Amino acid sequence: MDEIAVALPESTTTPVGDASVGQAKIEWVRRHSPVLNGFVRETLADGALAGVRIAVVVHLEAKTAFLATVLADAGAEVIVAGSNPRTTNGDVVEALRAQGLTVVAEPDGDYDSWERELLAAADYAPDYIIDDGAELTMRMAQFRPELYQRLQGVSEETTTGTSRLHAMSAAGKLPFKTLTANDARCKHLFDNKFGTGQTTVQALLNLTNRQIAGARVVVVGYGFVGRGIAQYAQAMGARTFVIEIDPVRALEAHMDGHTIGAAKDVLPTATMVVTATGGMRAIGEADFPYLRDDVVLANAGHHDLEVDVDALAAASTLTTEPRTNIVTYRLGDRDIHVLSGGALVNIAGGSGHPVEIMDLTFAVQGLGIHYLATTDLADGVHIIPKHLDDAIAAAKLASLGVTLDEVRPEQEDDSADWLEGIPSA
Amino acid sequence: MNASMSETVTPSAGQGRIDWALRGMPVLKAIEKRLTESGTLVGLRVGVALVLEPKTANLALALNRAGADVSVYCVGRNTDGRVASALAEAGLQVFAEEGAGDERDLELARDFLRTKPDILLDDGASLIRLAHREFPELVASMLGAAEETTSGVRPLRAMNDEGALHIPVIAVNDAKTKYLFDNVYGTGQSCVMAMLDITNLQLAGRNVVVVGYGWVGTGVAKHAAAMGARVIVTELDPIKALQALHDGYRVLSLADAAPQAEVIFAATGIAGVVTAAHVADLPSGAILCTAGGGAFELPMDYLDSTGTGRIVREAITEYTLPSGKTVQVISEGDCLNCADAEGNPIEVMDLSLSLQALAAEQIATEATSWAPGVYPISVDAENAVAVIRLRHEGATLEPLTDELTAAMRSW
Numbered sequence A: 001m002d003e004i005a006v007a008l009p010e011s012t013t014t015p016v017g018d019a020s021v022g023q024a025k026i027e028w029v030r031r032h033s034p035v036l037n038g039f040v041r042e043t044l045a046d047g048a049l050a051g052v053r054i055a056v057v058v059h060l061e062a063k064t065a066f067l068a069t070v071l072a073d074a075g076a077e078v079i080v081a082g083s084n085p086r087t088t089n090g091d092v093v094e095a096l097r098a099q100g101l102t103v104v105a106e107p108d109g110d111y112d113s114w115e116r117e118l119l120a121a122a123d124y125a126p127d128y129i130i131d132d133g134a135e136l137t138m139r140m141a142q143f144r145p146e147l148y149q150r151l152q153g154v155s156e157e158t159t160t161g162t163s164r165l166h167a168m169s170a171a172g173k174l175p176f177k178t179l180t181a182n183d184a185r186c187k188h189l190f191d192n193k194f195g196t197g198q199t200t201v202q203a204l205l206n207l208t209n210r211q212i213a214g215a216r217v218v219v220v221g222y223g224f225v226g227r228g229i230a231q232y233a234q235a236m237g238a239r240t241f242v243i244e245i246d247p248v249r250a251l252e253a254h255m256d257g258h259t260i261g262a263a264k265d266v267l268p269t270a271t272m273v274v275t276a277t278g279g280m281r282a283i284g285e286a287d288f289p290y291l292r293d294d295v296v297l298a299n300a301g302h303h304d305l306e307v308d309v310d311a312l313a314a315a316s317t318l319t320t321e322p323r324t325n326i327v328t329y330r331l332g333d334r335d336i337h338v339l340s341g342g343a344l345v346n347i348a349g350g351s352g353h354p355v356e357i358m359d360l361t362f363a364v365q366g367l368g369i370h371y372l373a374t375t376d377l378a379d380g381v382h383i384i385p386k387h388l389d390d391a392i393a394a395a396k397l398a399s400l401g402v403t404l405d406e407v408r409p410e411q412e413d414d415s416a417d418w419l420e421g422i423p424s425a
Numbered sequence B: 001m002n003a004s005m006s007e008t009v010t011p012s013a014g015q016g017r018i019d020w021a022l023r024g025m026p027v028l029k030a031i032e033k034r035l036t037e038s039g040t041l042v043g044l045r046v047g048v049a050l051v052l053e054p055k056t057a058n059l060a061l062a063l064n065r066a067g068a069d070v071s072v073y074c075v076g077r078n079t080d081g082r083v084a085s086a087l088a089e090a091g092l093q094v095f096a097e098e099g100a101g102d103e104r105d106l107e108l109a110r111d112f113l114r115t116k117p118d119i120l121l122d123d124g125a126s127l128i129r130l131a132h133r134e135f136p137e138l139v140a141s142m143l144g145a146a147e148e149t150t151s152g153v154r155p156l157r158a159m160n161d162e163g164a165l166h167i168p169v170i171a172v173n174d175a176k177t178k179y180l181f182d183n184v185y186g187t188g189q190s191c192v193m194a195m196l197d198i199t200n201l202q203l204a205g206r207n208v209v210v211v212g213y214g215w216v217g218t219g220v221a222k223h224a225a226a227m228g229a230r231v232i233v234t235e236l237d238p239i240k241a242l243q244a245l246h247d248g249y250r251v252l253s254l255a256d257a258a259p260q261a262e263v264i265f266a267a268t269g270i271a272g273v274v275t276a277a278h279v280a281d282l283p284s285g286a287i288l289c290t291a292g293g294g295a296f297e298l299p300m301d302y303l304d305s306t307g308t309g310r311i312v313r314e315a316i317t318e319y320t321l322p323s324g325k326t327v328q329v330i331s332e333g334d335c336l337n338c339a340d341a342e343g344n345p346i347e348v349m350d351l352s353l354s355l356q357a358l359a360a361e362q363i364a365t366e367a368t369s370w371a372p373g374v375y376p377i378s379v380d381a382e383n384a385v386a387v388i389r390l391r392h393e394g395a396t397l398e399p400l401t402d403e404l405t406a407a408m409r410s411w
Helices: A019-031 A034-044 A062-073 A090-098 A111-123 A135-143 A145-150 A159-170 A185-208 A224-235 A247-255 A263-269 A285-290 A309-315 A355-374 A386-399 A415-420 B013-023 B026-038 B054-065 B081-089 B102-113 B126-134 B136-141 B150-161 B176-199 B215-226 B238-246 B254-260 B276-281 B300-305 B346-365 B379-392 B402-409
Strands: A053-057 A077-081 A128-131 A153-156 A177-180 A216-220 A239-243 A272-275 A295-299 A318-323 A326-331 A334-339 A380-382 B007-009 B045-049 B069-073 B093-095 B119-122 B144-147 B168-171 B207-211 B230-234 B263-266 B286-290 B310-313 B316-320 B326-330 B373-375
Touching: A019 A062, A019 A090, A019 A355, A019 B310, A034 A062, A034 A355, A034 A386, A053 A062, A053 A111, A053 A135, A062 A077, A062 A090, A062 A355, A077 A111, A111 A135, A128 A135, A128 A355, A135 A145, A135 A159, A153 A159, A153 A355, A159 A177, A159 A380, A177 A355, A185 A224, A185 A272, A185 A295, A185 A334, A185 A355, A185 A386, A185 B176, A216 A224, A216 A263, A224 A239, A224 A247, A224 B215, A239 A263, A263 A285, A285 A309, A309 A326, A309 A334, A318 B013, A355 A386, B013 B054, B013 B081, B013 B346, B026 B054, B026 B346, B026 B379, B045 B054, B045 B102, B045 B126, B054 B069, B054 B081, B054 B346, B069 B102, B081 B093, B093 B102, B102 B126, B119 B126, B119 B346, B126 B136, B126 B150, B144 B150, B144 B346, B150 B168, B150 B373, B168 B346, B176 B215, B176 B263, B176 B286, B176 B326, B176 B346, B176 B379, B207 B215, B207 B254, B215 B230, B215 B263, B230 B254, B254 B276, B276 B300, B300 B326, B346 B379
Parallel strands: A053 A077, A053 A128, A128 A153, A153 A177, A177 A380, A216 A239, A216 A272, A272 A295, A295 A334, A318 B007, B045 B069, B045 B119, B069 B093, B119 B144, B144 B168, B168 B373, B207 B230, B207 B263, B263 B286, B286 B326
Antiparallel strands: A318 A326, A326 A334, B310 B316, B316 B326
């Protein structure tokens, strides 16, 4: 392969945090990550990733940092960038640098500095990317076409990034193989549902100091994220309501014990509303008349505009900030509160997913990169094979001391026997 | 819609949080109105010695607006300085300095008592006890006091049994509208959520041992189970233990439960319930914390004597035992929802603090004729709080008809 001259950005000399504090945070993650620290580490020890250059572009805090160190320990050259300018932790950045990893992210950045960081990561000419929202993949395609052609593969974290990869593939502009981690069962069944569900309820209560017992919580959207939020809120004593446009999902929510209804029917009772559709303006101008005074709005989906804060601000006659991460908009004689500016409330207003959940998600990512590096696949979008998905769950269960049964021969279906008796057509 | 018509207001951090809390306190607002209209507290000096944060600040402000002359005391570690400043700005006398040490706290406590409160609203009975030790003339002139917590009511009863209590005290904690809600839903929710916030872990699938199935233990078990934990309850009272069993939890002695206890919430308010021997049997990495009570429930002296304590994450200290196993203690063993979170949720404190306001009313109107002792709050006050909250939530009560009254009296 031809060497391409790469202009590497100058490394920063001023520390942006305390490496020992960052190291302690990463250590806390390590001890609660049995899958990454065990099964994944062992699998990656075959040398397949030695010398391979991997860019890790995920919210840069301790859990991501631990994934990066596992890849580095497997011999990979790891370049770490953030997937959001506001979630980079300086202590963790310094801890990674102290271990010899390349970090191109700085804390307290803005969208301009983040763009520069992503391009800096691109300039290291990664072989593989662990991406979030396909942010680096898209930028390399647009701004570093030569390096983009050299890419060997991408493993993508989110639903949004997955649809972007499919669009690129359909347009014939994806000249390498990709994996969609979100499609792994060990990702969406746990990360989206239990991770987002638990931490969204945590953030709601933590930011407001309000009580969940007796609260009337409306969840907009009943995908895996919405299911998780509704489940935890209900378990903690809230009365739960679901707004859903898909009749099958709405029926599922009904059987799960939530009250289903159109926005105009359920919003007027809500004391808290959480959007989880993954789309835009799930709560928009048309819904504002149905919101009661003192309602709390929060978003658990990808877009910062799932709650249309721009329209709220435009309609509001008075804006106050009574507490950190709460903005109150006055509409007529009603006060409407929005948490964390409508950004993902569990990340912008909390500490993100629990460690154990990210252990599973990042196991999917780490094994995904290994799978890409060791397997011949056609260019395009692929799903992690079932046996790897199963192996992750089995490793987690083994760490808990759980053993599973296997099917005994007499338990198998007798189709083989009766199929024989059917005359061939 | 015209965006240029919009105005942006940024209140001070203390005042903003006080205003935010008041939104969730409809009962306190109604009681304030009642006290203002009756004028019961006009001219009386009321000393408020509760954890100084936005919710209690609203009680102090409500009493002040109802005509009382209010002073406020709190130890430095439980004082939110921004809230203290906001109260001082509102004209209250504030004896609380964020971060003050024990000595300074004691000076402030004495200065607070020197304001000669007619009515004292206490938390943990520490000021009632200090007054009895050092200010006998104040005790002689006081109308009475109210006590918020289980752990404060216990020593007051002990004092009374020995004839050492010289004022009437209303045990607010014994009100059903307090312990059935504050202890269960308030402490339960906030301790479990604080544990999750501090550790960034899950409870789903973890073995969680709740030590003690009183009201706090009930709430902790309920909320931990809701988060997916497998809950084991330890209890010495057979009836409470049987309740725990019927609520769907395993019941074991702590010695039996210890080997599988991944998380322990001590919820007894009693010293020494978790011992060094229990700790030795825990699985390595077990997490210890206290809900409602304090570090005295855990074997902190033993753990400190190992000399191995090190902070591994904010608010988490890890100790290495002689066996090589480690345990993690949250918030140095102090009640974690107050030490490293924001205490109970607003709505539940609306109930508890409204009862404190009604206790002040009862002391002002009735306690003048009472002998020293520990008294319950009136049933009317308890019911008033529940009725106001129910109405606020749009709930309606079943009317008591003549037919029903007759049916209930029939024999």
